[in-house]
Amino acid sequence: MRNLKMKIQYDGSKYKGWQRQKVGDLTIQYKIENVLSKMTGEDIKVIGCGRTDAGVHAENYIANFHTECELSTNSMLDYLYEFLPEDIVVKSMEEVGERFHARYNVKSKTYVYKINNNKFRNVFNRKYVYQTEEHINLSDMREAAEVLIGTHDFQSFTNLKSSTKPTVRTINYINISEVNGIIEVEINGDGFLLNMVRIIVGTLLEVGLGKLKSVDVKKILDEKKRLEYGPIAKAKGLCLKEALY
Amino acid sequence: MRNLKMKIQYDGSKYKGWQRQKVGDLTIQYKIENVLSKMTGEDIKVIGCGRTDAGVHAENYIANFHTECELSTNSMLDYLYEFLPEDIVVKSMEEVGERFHARYNVKSKTYVYKINNNKFRNVFNRKYVYQTEEHINLSDMREAAEVLIGTHDFQSFTNLKSSTKPTVRTINYINISEVNGIIEVEINGDGFLLNMVRIIVGTLLEVGLGKLKSVDVKKILDEKKRLEYGPIAKAKGLCLKEALY
Numbered sequence: 001m002r003n004l005k006m007k008i009q010y011d012g013s014k015y016k017g018w019q020r021q022k023v024g025d026l027t028i029q030y031k032i033e034n035v036l037s038k039m040t041g042e043d044i045k046v047i048g049c050g051r052t053d054a055g056v057h058a059e060n061y062i063a064n065f066h067t068e069c070e071l072s073t074n075s076m077l078d079y080l081y082e083f084l085p086e087d088i089v090v091k092s093m094e095e096v097g098e099r100f101h102a103r104y105n106v107k108s109k110t111y112v113y114k115i116n117n118n119k120f121r122n123v124f125n126r127k128y129v130y131q132t133e134e135h136i137n138l139s140d141m142r143e144a145a146e147v148l149i150g151t152h153d154f155q156s157f158t159n160l161k162s163s164t165k166p167t168v169r170t171i172n173y174i175n176i177s178e179v180n181g182i183i184e185v186e187i188n189g190d191g192f193l194l195n196m197v198r199i200i201v202g203t204l205l206e207v208g209l210g211k212l213k214s215v216d217v218k219k220i221l222d223e224k225k226r227l228e229y230g231p232i233a234k235a236k237g238l239c240l241k242e243a244l245y
Numbered sequence: 246m247r248n249l250k251m252k253i254q255y256d257g258s259k260y261k262g263w264q265r266q267k268v269g270d271l272t273i274q275y276k277i278e279n280v281l282s283k284m285t286g287e288d289i290k291v292i293g294c295g296r297t298d299a300g301v302h303a304e305n306y307i308a309n310f311h312t313e314c315e316l317s318t319n320s321m322l323d324y325l326y327e328f329l330p331e332d333i334v335v336k337s338m339e340e341v342g343e344r345f346h347a348r349y350n351v352k353s354k355t356y357v358y359k360i361n362n363n364k365f366r367n368v369f370n371r372k373y374v375y376q377t378e379e380h381i382n383l384s385d386m387r388e389a390a391e392v393l394i395g396t397h398d399f400q401s402f403t404n405l406k407s408s409t410k411p412t413v414r415t416i417n418y419i420n421i422s423e424v425n426g427i428i429e430v431e432i433n434g435d436g437f438l439l440n441m442v443r444i445i446v447g448t449l450l451e452v453g454l455g456k457l458k459s460v461d462v463k464k465i466l467d468e469k470k471r472l473e474y475g476p477i478a479k480a481k482g483l484c485l486k487e488a489l490y
Contacts, residue, residue, distance in 0.1 A: 011368040045291050057369070081365055089365050120326055123256040124302070128369060 001066050004073065005096045008032070008061040011087040012132075013127050013236065018052045018061070025186060028052075028088055032063070035083045039076065041071035049102045049243040050109060053195060055235030057128060060091070062243040064102045102243075108172060110188040110241040111234060113201045118181035122206035129182070130237030136208035138176055144207040145174035145185075148200060148223060155224045157200055158193035159232070167193060174200075186241070195232055203230035246311050249318065250341045252292075253277070253306040256332040258372050258481065263297045263306070273297075273333055277308070281330045284321065285314035294347045294488040295354060298440060300480030302373060305336070308364035309347045309490040347488075353417060355433040356448045357487040358478060363426035374427070375482030381428060381453035383421055389452040389459035390419040390430075392466060393445060400469045402445055404477070412438060421449075431486070440477055450474035 010028050020029040029046055036044040049062040071079070073093040080090040114129040116122060121131045148157075151170040158167065171189040178184070185201050203220065206212040212230075220230060255273050265274040274291055281289040294307040306432065318338040325335040325480070359374040361367060366376045393402075396415040416434040423429070430446050448465065451457040457475075465475060 009368050011371075077365075086366070086371055087368050089368055091365060120322075120336060121331070121336055123332050124253050124373060125369075126256075126331055 001068060001096065003064055003066050003098050003100055004076070005064045005100060006032075006090050006118050007061065007090055007092045007104070008058060008063060009089045010058050010061065011127070012055050012057045013051060014087070015054065017054045017056065018048050018050070018058075027215065028058075028061075029063075031084060031088055032080070032090070033065075035080055036065060036067070036076075038083070039079050040067050040070070042067055042069065044147050047102045049106045050192070050240075051194075052240055053198065053235050053238070056238045056240070057236075058240040060242045061240055062102050062106070062245070064096065064100055100245075106191075106243050108188050108190050108244045109192065110244070111184060111192070111241050112196045112241045113185040113197065113237050114239070115185070115186070115205070115237060116181065117178070117183050117184040127236060128239065130234050134209055136205070137210065138178060138183065140210070140214070141185075141204045141208040142174075142176050144204055144212070144217045145176060147214055147217045149174060152221055153224050154193055154196055154221075156220045156226055157230070158196050159199070159201070159226060161195040169193065169196070174204075176204075183210050198233045198235065198238060199226075199230055201238070202233040205233060206230060246313060246343065248309055248311050248341050248345055249321070250309045250339050250345060250347070251277075251335050252305065252337045253303060253308060254334045254336055255306065256305050256372070257297060257300050257302045258296070259332065260299065260421075262299045262301065262470050263293050263295070263303075273303075273306075276329060276333055277325070278310075280325055281310060281312070283328070284316070284324050287312055287314065292347045294351045295437070295485075296439075297444065297485055298480050298483070299484045301456050301485070302429075303485040305487045306485055307347050307351070307490070309341065309345055310396070315365065345490075350432050350490050351436075352489045353433050353435050354437065354488045355431060355482050356437070356442045357486045358430040358432070358442070358482050359484070360428040360430070360450070360482060361426065362428050364425070372481060373484065375479050379454055381450070382455065383423060383428065385455070385459070386430075386449045386453040387419075387421050389449055389457070389462045390421060392459055392462045394419060398469050399438055399441055399466075401465045401471055402448070402466055402475070404444070404471060405439040414438065419445075419449075443478045443480065443483060444471075444475055445477040446483070450478060451475060 018028045020027045033046050046063050046065045116129045116131045119133045153168050155167045173188050175186040263273045265272045278291050291308050291310045361374045361376045364378045398413050400412045414436050418433050420431040
């Protein structure tokens, strides 16, 4: 049985996220499983490095699948390129050991949230960038981001309903940069709870806009439950940049 | 009577080009005239710096219009931003002398044609870049481009039906560059005939692909009529970068 690791780029605009919910639905996982199953004649299950929310994009999403199919990886890539929709591309594929598991083995993931802080939207990236012309104070955002670095219980930063699952995660860094009015919030961590990246960005944006202070972010974190403040940032600005193993 | 000059960015993907053909049609000119007419209560006619083909984009398209409306240019920009579709943005507006005419006064225009020469498309710019993984020889393309620099009769490089209009134009430069597999063909000239930029790019691409040589391009130019070779490059890769006055 071969185990194949894929690197996938997708424009999540029209999808209900990575994870298949039922057969035939509009998810990236389903689209890829469907093409791989036709290609191999097998019932392929793809293991992804994590869920991404509806509308979230990926530059280098990692997934793997098992197959008896003997096609070369290059032939498989060509097949996928031909039959996947134009907003999903499997960029590369490689043989990995049988124990490789895209979700269990991931060490950390990096997400980038993009904000166009110029007066008007840019028509060419409008589907991948959140637009606001309100003044954003980056040094306040950076100070508040420091509060979240490290290992914490992130219950306050998830819309996860069940409280039975562990909610402790480690954020390794949050880099906030700005070039030509495009602000990028880059977050790397060992794992993220449901909506966690978007709630973190939404909360940091409230700080940047002067509606919250970094002490408030500390209070929210210590509260260990999801409160009213800290709105969820719009999905379209978020992109999974990479998954590290 | 005020004369107002606008700088416009648009994603031409779903439009039939700049120029209005009838009232209510899907052209950029019509969309802007419609919003300006509602804003002013006048029947606004917008003068553009030139036609762009269906599917062609613009980064800095220049246009002007006359009005008695006394709104500030900032208020007009806000109104346009609110009521234009999301793929058209008027980026700036300024008062100009009454004699300024966006089409008659333009000195030169610069177009950029983008080609993704990597194996697979990039989902995030797929609507703005022509995709081919075939090997393209850039130095051959540059040599052939030299043939076209200067003042020539460009009848061989237009789909213009009528031969009564003058077809002599001056191309000031053609720069061909490549970064990370994205090839950019930048063309500046004093004016371009119908489809001329796309036919030039299509012809240069044939040279890059080894199907034509620069001597063939010279022959095509000297022929002074539109021949079979030199296909028209796809519209979606083309963008009007700027218009100079």
